[in-house]
Amino acid sequence: MRRFSGLIGWRAAVFIICLGCLRVSIAETAQAPTIASSAAGSSDETLTQKITSYVETCKAAGFDPWHxxxxxxxILPSSVQTTCQHCCQSYKTLDSQATRYSGAIVVDTGSSPALNEFFREDGDFVQNQKKGVKRKKLDMGGGAGMFQQLFMQPSLVLWYDRDPPSESASLEKLSADAVDITTLDGLSRDDIREMLLALLPDK
Structure with missing residues (x-):
């Protein structure tokens, strides 16, 4: 089973054009580590549908997982704390303080300026300190404009309980093999650095 871990945020955009009208539906999420599982080998479409359903459920309860x-x-009433914990984001509230993963692949879709800053300023340091850190850079197309970036697939960290596979494999294959998936959009450079340092083994 694969879980979607903390600080999670996913955007799925569906464009429906009818009689000259454009309807846009966006879904984005950040999910806590105790939440929902999906069957191994799920397609990217199924993955997106599961996360979209999760976000809609949280928003219907009055919580925005993205923020x-x-x-x-x-600090909330006890009657809503369980739902709040289900929808909140924080990799620091993982149920174990020990290192949880053997390796990770950072999937860079170009959607996160903070991730670019992380690789520019901290990437070498983290890779020198930690084992099993790989980067897969994807050309998602669509240009660099604000509109294109809004609907771009979010950048991810794919976590593994063994040495990560080759980053040259397809995203679908890498996602299916991962034990956890964390979206990076909305996280700062510091968040990304501290998360990788906290959850990966030392060299």
């Missing part, structure tokens, strides 16, 4: 910090849940 909800787990620390906020502690």
């Amino acid at each position: 909800l910090a787990c620390s906020t849940c502690k």
